[in-house]
Amino acid sequence: MSNDTDKYMVFGLISSGKKYLTQENFGLKINALGKYLKTKQKWTVEQPAGEDASYIRSHLGRYLSADAKGNVNCEAETRGANEKFSLEVQKDGRWAIRSVTHGNYFGGSDDLLHCNNKTIGGTELWTVHVGVHPQVHIRSVINKRYAKLNDGELRVREDLPWGEEALITLGFQDGKYTIRTCDDKYLTRLGNLVEEVNEDAQFTLELISGKVAFKDCTGCYLSPIGPTASLKSKNKSPGKDELFVLEDSYPQGVFLAHNGKHVSLKQGQDLSANQPADTIEDNETFQLEYDDDSSKWALRASADKYWTLVPSSGIQATSIKKTAPEALFTVDYDGKDITIKANNGKYVTAKPSGHLFAISEAVTEKEKFKFRLINRPLLVLRGEHGIVGAKSKTKVECNCVNIKLLHLVYQDGAYKFKGADGKFWDVDNEGNVNMSEEGGEFILEFRQQSKLCIRAPNGKLLKGEQSGLFKANGEDVAPDTLFEF
Template identity: 45%
Template sequence: MPTNGLHQVLRIQFGLLNDADRYLTAESFGFKVNASAPGLKRKQTWVLEPDPGQGPAVLLRSTHLGRYLSAGEDGRVACEAERPGPDCRFLVLPQPDGRWALRSQPHGRFFGGTEDRLSCFATAVSAAELWTVHLAIHPQAHLRSVGRRRYVHLCAREDELAAEGDVPWGVAALLTLLFRGRRYCLQSCDSRYLRSDGRLVREPEARACYTLELKAGKLAFKDCDGRYLAPVGPAGTLKAGRNTRPGHDELFDLEASPPQVVLLAANRRYVSVRQGVNVSANQDEALDHETFLMQTDPQTKKCTFYSSTGGYWALVAHGGIQATATQVSASTLFEMEWRGRRVALKASNGRYVCMKKNGQLAATSDFVGADEEFVLKLINRPLLVLRGLDGFVCQRRGSNQLDTNRSVYDVFRLGFRDGAYHIRGLGGGFWYTGSHGSVCSDGELAEDFLFEFRERGRLAIRAGSGKYLRGGASGLLRADADAPAGAALWEY
């Protein structure tokens, strides 16, 4: 399996939702905690850390403050400990419905309450001491079976999800986790939901909803009968097995899903490595050899392209481009220039990548013309979830406008035509730019939006007006930003 940071297990960040539908919050003032927030944002985000003493207890650290939750003998709770002490140790006690009860290890009392009346003094578990885990990460990812050491893919021929892939290549490896009614659904790339019997269905019915459990940084999915999803049989078909306790076979890693792209050259053929190490525009259809995993270097903002054959694009002698590099270096980094519906790539020699007459790519041009421009298409996001600085993009209730500050998210459909993207809203209408730059979601005609992959895991979206989509202070999505930065960058 490729390394070099291509397959990164996500660090599980989450919110804790109480029985009153409010999130556990860590405040900067006085390092106090409360359960008053209706949404999941930075102050409501936590991570679990193991007990340094190697015991069964865990530590709860606020990602907002970088400090640890503690409970004193008198039941008072705070989030001010810079280093974990005995009072920071809690036992997580999963309940039959999947919620957590948190018990102080040194004092034996349970943590709970409402609003600003939180304490860790209850001697028994009631509704006020139960917490639902709500993941605070982007919900589109790859799922890897711990037991099988294989990735879950949509198998179109067998019409199922199966843990049978050595690498998460192509759109079939994308899964979307939907949080609905305190439970999770697993949605395949073709918008269907996994039911516990292994079937894929069009609606998120009861048997397609699962309680999420965390086990030492791994995920387990429990169905409504108390059984856990696991790969079953020689093909690794994903369905609920017989086990009512999660073991090795029922655990999964959630991994980041970097963008995978195809490039179309001026000769209307796809860039490929099908015929060897040379990168050439010589194929009429886009399959695995024409798909490249694209990542942006955090420091230089330049891009790398990784092929299904196991090599990075690299600049070689005489300006040629070959997919032979096993490590990221200066020769594998390409500067991306966004030119409307097309892109141009500049190699480390300061020259642009062009298509030669035989279709091979080489960095030999000093200027950009037709042979130096490519159509770049994102292929592993047919379903789009966007998260900005203040939260997820979600359609406003009873309106055609879009909020950008929600803790829940809507899943939008993505289309593509000649270098531009069309975004379809929940009701089937298209996104378009309305008055004063507001973005609406009920258009009969599709507006062309341009995607620019500016940072690792983040893109900018440019409207037909030339402005970038931005989340404003009002919480509405608007096309009014001049630069692709800050609130105009979206995790996707």
């Protein structure tokens, strides 16, 4: 959601021919020929406040249009009468897209798209595929809280989505969604969690005023139920109780200082490396939030305050504004270690007492930290060509269509990637990423919000190609070495 007046959601639209609606970069042509949900297949649905109409915008910023003769194009740079559509959700969750101005339905297949039918036929129905990264937080509209795994249930009780228990992985297949928790189980309409997908664990997704609702196989909708606010199906029609917002899941983790202790906020506002390395609780967990304007990072504490450089050069969690200059830090990578530079140009270090101060002119061992990502025990990596995962027993590729869950195993500043078959990623002498029994150690480098680079054991960055080739031969941070997580 971009502002208070317009509601935005990003989707892929799949035709009756099982292909994605696409706008080509050249000529602004549209077709339904896309095999996968990539950039050209992403469409933003805009729902202005106070209007019943929706507008459908392509990745090139152009709006889908239909004229009185039923011709369709995607060339308009602004919203007008021909760009108004009504999204009519069918019982099976598919959309019928009707021109508000002319009353016709948008449909067709391949490169023969039109908007000239007054009734809904087979080619006028579109399956909706959410375009956000499949690992999200789910926030309830009615109580403004987040879903989190608690006592074997998903309960909507958290003010902040903190820790791995708040991570939700949305699966998508044949127009149906699954809701997977961090312990690799699936939510059912009854509120219980199961290890295998069944009919009760499949939902259709509806867009309502920029929010989403999950409808089960009986036609009822998920909502927070009872004093525990457990997610279960109840009502046959969606009201505010049944509406949710899907939000990006930011990286959260712990910082290990040179003294072997975790940085913590247990002592008031002061940040201090004073907790044992085996202690990981909310006070030791921090969230990385990227600022595009400065290319720096804000570090959020569970108390909902940000790391802040104070006049004494100490680091406290006091700022409520993450873009304040004193709350922004430069994070650099040095092998398995990171360094943190404050707004005064000095590096952060832990004093003998453990308290953090930005007082160092140069980097020594005392200015180095190890960051351990903790809210991705299950990881989905998506590059510009698709999902990263093993297509065979031995080879890892970067253009998979379906979700490939990876188990992330931390080892002293590095990680191992374990696939579903229990084997690990490794790199051979030519830089190919393969599966092996032991696997290699990889380093995660967070570069943008919800995007990272992966440095392989050979010192190169993992790089994806359109063909699916996935190799450790990248030199620089670039679109083909950046992966959403």
